[in-house]
Amino acid sequence: MTAKPVKIPGPDHPITVTPNPARVIVTVAGRVVADSRRALTLREASYAAVQYLPREDADMALLARTGHATYCPYKGDCSYFSIPVGGTRAINAVWSYEAPYAAVAQIAGYLAFYPDRVDRIEEVAP
Secondary structure: OOOOOOOOOOOOOOEEEEEOOOEEEEEEOOEEEEEEOOOEEEEEOOOOOEEEEOHHHEOHHHOEEEEEEEEEOOOEEEEEEEOHHHHHHHOOOEEEOOOOOHHHHHHOOOEEEOHHHOOEEEEEOO
16 A cells, blocks of 8 residues: 655645634425534635534534545545435535544534535634
């Protein structure tokens, strides 16, 4: 088995994780899948900001773990969940780094949602 490459975020690929003061609500098929006042905003290089929500703030009964997995050299191994009530569009709509690298340890076990696979990711100002 070959070791996976690990890259440390740096000036050419910055990653920041900060608390989001807003309430973040994720809906699919008219159902609230997650509702959190404890979201973390991850900003990575030139990518769009991503909201990571604690699992405790998600209705895990609406999610189904899948066998899909990916690897990021900056964050580590990533697992996925589908949202069955959302139909085929919501397959692998949710991802999670359950044991991320130390540089992004804050997102361990949090959930992130693909905006195009859910109905809405709403940020409500405090």
